[in-house]
Structures are given as structure tokens and as C-alpha cells.
Amino acid sequence: MTDFLSFAVEYLPEILAALPVTLGLWVLAMILGFTLGLLLATGRLYGNRVVYGLSTAYVEIFRGTPMLVQMFFIYLGLPEIGIVLDPFLAAFVAIGMNSAAYQAEYFRGAVRSVPPGQMMAARAIGMTRMEGFRSIVLPQAMRRVIPQWTNEAILELKYTSIAYAIGVSEITARAEKIGNTTFQFFDVFLLLAVIYVILTGIVAQVLQIVESRTAIPGVNR
Amino acid sequence: MAKLLEVEDIRKSFGSTEVLKGVSLSLDRGETKVIMGSSGTGKSTLLRCVNRLDPADSGHVRLDGEEVTDANVNRMRQRIAFVFQDFNLFLHLSARDNITIGLRKLRKMSKADARQRADRELDRVGLSDRADNYPSQLSGGQQQRVSIARALAMDPDVLLFDEPTSALDPELTGEVVSVMQSLARDGMTMLVVSHEVGFARRAADAVIFMDGGHVLEEAPPKEFFSAPKHDRARQFLTAIGEGEAA
Numbered sequence: 083m084t085d086f087l088s089f090a091v092e093y094l095p096e097i098l099a100a101l102p103v104t105l106g107l108w109v110l111a112m113i114l115g116f117t118l119g120l121l122l123a124t125g126r127l128y129g130n131r132v133v134y135g136l137s138t139a140y141v142e143i144f145r146g147t148p149m150l151v152q153m154f155f156i157y158l159g160l161p162e163i164g165i166v167l168d169p170f171l172a173a174f175v176a177i178g179m180n181s182a183a184y185q186a187e188y189f190r191g192a193v194r195s196v197p198p199g200q201m202m203a204a205r206a207i208g209m210t211r212m213e214g215f216r217s218i219v220l221p222q223a224m225r226r227v228i229p230q231w232t233n234e235a236i237l238e239l240k241y242t243s244i245a246y247a248i249g250v251s252e253i254t255a256r257a258e259k260i261g262n263t264t265f266q267f268f269d270v271f272l273l274l275a276v277i278y279v280i281l282t283g284i285v286a287q288v289l290q291i292v293e294s295r296t297a298i299p300g301v302n303r
Numbered sequence: 304m305a306k307l308l309e310v311e312d313i314r315k316s317f318g319s320t321e322v323l324k325g326v327s328l329s330l331d332r333g334e335t336k337v338i339m340g341s342s343g344t345g346k347s348t349l350l351r352c353v354n355r356l357d358p359a360d361s362g363h364v365r366l367d368g369e370e371v372t373d374a375n376v377n378r379m380r381q382r383i384a385f386v387f388q389d390f391n392l393f394l395h396l397s398a399r400d401n402i403t404i405g406l407r408k409l410r411k412m413s414k415a416d417a418r419q420r421a422d423r424e425l426d427r428v429g430l431s432d433r434a435d436n437y438p439s440q441l442s443g444g445q446q447q448r449v450s451i452a453r454a455l456a457m458d459p460d461v462l463l464f465d466e467p468t469s470a471l472d473p474e475l476t477g478e479v480v481s482v483m484q485s486l487a488r489d490g491m492t493m494l495v496v497s498h499e500v501g502f503a504r505r506a507a508d509a510v511i512f513m514d515g516g517h518v519l520e521e522a523p524p525k526e527f528f529s530a531p532k533h534d535r536a537r538q539f540l541t542a543i544g545e546g547e548a549a
Contacts, residue, residue, distance in 0.1 A: 203391035203450075206356060207405040207457055208381035217408055222395045298395050300439035 089269040090276075093260050097277065100256040107174055107242045107252060112235060114178025119185025126190055128211070137186070144183035150244050152176045157248045173245035181238050188234065192227035193219060225296050232289040236282045253277060305368050307332040307492055308383075308461050313352050313362035315345070322348045323359070324516035328494075330461065335493040337503040337524070340513035341539055346496040347388075349513070350463050353494070354383045366460060381409060384454035388466040390446040392438040398425060398449045399434040402456045409457075424452035428482050444475030448482055455486075462486070464495040500545050504528065512536045 125137030144152065153176035157167065167175065196219050204214030243254035257274040261267040306329040315323040322345040330336060338346045351357040353364050355376045364371040371379045393401050402421035406412040412420070425431050428448035438446055447467055454462055464483070468476040480502045487493060487506035497503070503510050503524045510527040512519045514535045520527070528545060531537050 197391075197394075199387065199389060199391035200393060202356060203387065203393065206354065206380060206385040206387070206391075207453065208377045208379075208409050209405070210377055213408055217404060218393050218395075225395065298439070299437045301394070301437070 086269050086272065089266060090273050093264075093270065093273065096260060097253050097256050097274065100251055100253045103170070103250065104239075104242050104252040107170065107177065107245060107250070108239050110174050111177035111181055111238055111242070114174070115181030115185045115234075115238070118179065118182035120189055122182060122186035123189035123193065124215075126186065127193055128215075141183045141186055144180050145187075149176060149180045149241060150247060152180055153244060153248060169245065169248045169250045172248060173242070173250050177238060177241055177245070180241075181234060184234055185231070188227050188230040189223065192223040192230075195226055196222045222298075225293075225298065228289060228293045228296070232286060232293075235285055235289065239282055239285060240278060306330060307334075307367060308353070308494070309363070309365040310349075310353060311363040311365070313349060313359045313364070315348055315352055315357065315359050322516055323352065325362070326513070326516070326518055327362075328511055328518060328521070330492055330494060332460075332492055333490040334508045335487040335491070335495065335506050336509045336511055336521075337499075337507040338494065338496045338511045338513055339498060339503070339539065340519075341542070344513045345516045346513055347465050350385075350465050350494065350496050353463055354380050354385055356385065381405075381457045382460045384457055384459035384462050386447070386450055386454050386462065386464045386467050389470045390438070390443070390450045392446050392450055392453070394438050397435050397437055398430060398441065398452075401438070401449055402453045405453065405457055420456055421452070424456045425449070427455065428452045429478070442475060443471045444478045447471065447479045451479075451482055451486075460492060462491055462493045464493065464497065466496050466498075468497065468499055498543055500528065500543070512539070514539075 122137045122140055125133045126141070129137060153173060156176050157169065157172035160167065200218050200222065201211075201214050204218040205211070209217065242252055245252050246255040246258065249255070254274060257270045261270045264270065308330040310326065310328050313323050313326045314321070326345070326349055328336070338349070340346050348357060352359040352362075353371075355364075355371055355373070358373070366379060366382055369375070369379070371383070392398075393404065396404060399418065399421045402424055403414075403417035406417040406420055407414065410417075422431065422434060425434055428451055430445060430448055430452070433441060433445060433449070438449070441449065451467075467483070468479050471479065476499065480499055483493070483495070483502060484506045495502070495507070507524050509521050510524050511521045512527065512531070512533070512535075514533075519533050519535060520531065522532070527536070528540065531540060
């Protein structure tokens with residue numbers, strides 16, 4: 083135990099030096115996933131046949147293939163047709179586009195769980211479908227999606243580790259490198275695991291607070 | 304003089320079932336009419352055709368001579384307000400904001416003006432002290448009164464009520480009915496689908512009796528309740544406990 087602690091004290095700064103890369107990748111990918119996911123959900127809910135078809139195909143393709151394969155495709159495959167992305171950008175696009183497929187489904191489910199009478203009442207006072215969606219349905223759907231979105235955020239935070247496979251120097255890559263020089267794989271990956279648990283714990287806590295702060299008074303969840 | 308609301312020969316089918324088989328009625332400004340009839344006779348569908356929540360297959364709805372169409376429906380709905388059976392208050396908004404949201408988004412009113420207007424309407428339905436409560440913190444009767452206030456705030460020419468007390472416990476219907484009666488007294492034009500005989504007797508200018516997708520008869524409440532012309536109407540009144548033993 084004391085061995086592990088002294089190891090941790092020695093190598094923690096080195097791993098944490100890569101934390102901005104991990105967190106940056108995560109935040110950017112979540113933003114991409116959120117924006118694209120919302121568009122896809124809207125396309126699947128309200129789009130005409132073409133938009134619905136395209137959104138559905140997107141979701142099925144990105145949910146149906148491993149994220150690692152998607153990332154290799156983007157990083158190693160796309161250069162063959164002239165699209166060259168640096169490792170960080172490729173990882174960001176892969177994780178973000180993958181997350182979009184899942185977030186789209188969470189948003190769609192949340193929108194559909196809003197009682198239909200809400201939109202009806204919005205239409206009845208003279209709102210267009212768009213106004214009703216924006217002012218009435220979406221604010222309620224967003225609250226309902228927080229628990230699932232928390233899961234997704236935690237999942238994606240851990241998934242940033244696959245960027246290691248295309249040479250992004252995030253915390254997993256850094257830990258592996260330390261292992262290769264010290265041969266203390268047990269200690270280094272234990273330390274890495276502790277770091278991930280603390281990070282995901284913080285995310286869960288923060289989103290828990292968001293959830294209770296935005297809860298509709300009088301509604302038990 | 305032209306009628307304020309004219310409903311002419313409305314037909315509506317769901318699948319192969321024809322629910323409305325050519326319904327016409329009209330309201331003068333300030334009139335209140337109550338539509339009665341057994342369930343499944345198309346009363347609610349008719350009401351939803353009036354503001355196009357369910358567009359009719361054929362027929363016309365005119366407000367002040369202007370036909371309600373797909374093109375003007377959003378503007379016309381602000382003049383033909385609708386009160387739902389199950390209230391449909393916006394769940395994420397306080398009682399006050401249920402009222403201000405339409406004023407702000409559709410009327411582009413300032414926050415302060417909308418708030419003032421909302422508080423006036425809440426006062427009108429006796430809920431000034433509940434402005435900051437959310438729908439799930441209100442009783443059914445209170446929710447329905449907020450929804451009436453929400454409808455009133457848009458300054459509608461006509462108020463449509465779709466069984467406004469049917470989802471309420473009996474002891475809560477009174478507060479909603481008394482709000483509706485005071486609106487009728489104030490000269491509001493109202494078309495009400497309801498089985499509240501007391502309301503019809505006290506506040507309605509006429510009762511419209513529907514059966515099988517038709518208007519079977521229309522008569523002043525006194526006349527309708529004491530001497531309905533049709534057997535179906537008599538049977539209906541007996542069924543709801545208003546009929547006189549023959």
C-alpha cells in the first residue's frame with residue numbers, strides 16, 4: 083500500500099499533465115454529440131421521409147459499429163480520399179459522432195415521453211409546431227433526459243481512452259507509457275482507474291445537482 | 304347582423320367511421336351555448352373542428368365572417384381559445400408563467416406587462432395566491448381555473464370548453480362552474496361541451512343536443528330540460544337523472 087502511495091505521488095503529476103487532453107476531448111465530443119444528437123432526434127421525430135430516413139440510417143450505422151472501428155476509419159481510412167485529420171481531431175470527431183447517435187435516441191425518447199396534451203395546448207393558444215416544440219416540449223424533454231445523459235457523459239469520458247489507439251496523448255496513453263518504463267503496470271493502471279473513478283464521480287455529482295436544480299417543483303422523479 | 308361564430312355543415316370521419324355528419328351551429332357575441340349528448344356522439348370532435356385541432360373533412364368555420372383555414376389557424380386560435388378536459392397546463396411552468404408564455408411568445412409583450420396581465424387573470428379566477436405554484440402543486444379544480452385564465456389572457460372572442468369538469472372530483476366542479484358562470488355573466492361568448500345541468504340552466508342561452516353526429520335539437524335550457532322534443536333527448540335526460548318520469 084505504501085508502495086502504491088509513493089508510486090502515485092511520484093507519477094500522478096505526469097499522468098495529470100495529460101488531463102487537459104482527456105477533458106478537452108470529452109467536452110468537445112459531448113458538445114458535438116449533443117448538437118448533432120438533437121438535430122438527429124428532431125429529424126427522426128418531425129422530419130419528412132427523407133430526413134427521417136437519413137437520421138435513422140445515421141443512428142443505426144453509428145450505433146451498430148464499434149467506436150474503435152469508426153475512429154480507425156476516420157483517422158486511417160479517410161486520408162485515402164484526401165481527408166487528413168490529426169489524431170486529436172479524428173478522436174474528437176469519432177467520439178462525438180458516435181455519441182450523437184446515442185444522444186439522439188435519448189432525446190427522442192424524452193421528447194416522446196412528454197404528454198401529447200402539452201403540444202396540443204401549445205397549438206391551442208396559437209403557437210406553431212416549432213414554437214410549441216421550443217417553448218413547451220423541449221424544456222420538459224431536457225429535464226427528463228438528464229439521468230440518461232449523465233450515463234452518456236460518464237460513458238464518453240471513459241471512451242476518450244480509445245484515442246490512445248491512434249496516438250493521442252491522453253491519460254491512458256500516458257499511463258501506459260509510464261508502465262512501459264517502470265514495469266509497474268499494476269500500480270500505474272490502478273492509479274489510472276482511481277483517476278477515472280474520481281472524474282466520473284465528479285461528473286455524476288455535478289449532473290445530479292443540475293437535475294435537482296432544474297426539477298419542476300412538485301414533481302417527484 | 305352576422306353571427307360571431309358560424310359553424311356550417313361540418314363533416315368529420317375517423318377511418319370509416321363518420322363522427323360528424325353535417326353539423327351547423329352559430330353563436331352571437333355574448334352568447335353561451337351548451338352542447339349535450341351521450342358519449343361518442345361527436346361533441347368533443349365538433350369542438351376540436353371549430354379551432355382545427357382536428358381539421359374537418361368538409362364544412363366551414365367562420366369567426367366574424369373570416370373563415371378559419373390552415374393558413375390563418377395560428378392567428379385564429381388566439382381568438383378561439385380552448386379549455387381542455389384534462390387542463391393540459393404546461394407542466395414546467397408556474398401558474399403565472401402558464402399565462403405569460405403565450406403573451407410573451409405570441410403577443411411579444413414585455414415581461415412586466417405579461418406578468419401584470421397574468422396576475423389580473425389569476426385574480427379573475429380567484430387564484431392570485433397561487434401564481435407561483437406549479438401545476439402538480441395545484442388541485443384539479445385550481446388547474447382548470449388556471450387553464451381558463453390562460454385562455455382568457457389571449458383576449459379571445461370565443462371560449463371553447465371541452466368537458467371542463469369531467470376530470471374533476473365532484474367537490475371540485477363547483478369552483479370551475481362558478482368561474483364559467485361569472486364569465487357568461489360578463490358577456491363572454493362560450494361554446495361548452497358539458498353535462499353540468501346546473502350550469503346550463505343558469506348560464507346558457509341555449510342547449511344544443513347532439514346525437515349520432517347530428518344536432519338533434521337546440522332550445523333554451525328551460526324548454527330543453529322540461530320538454531325535450533326528441534325521444535333521444537328524453538332518454539338522455541333520464542339517463543343523467545334529469546328526465547321527468549313519463
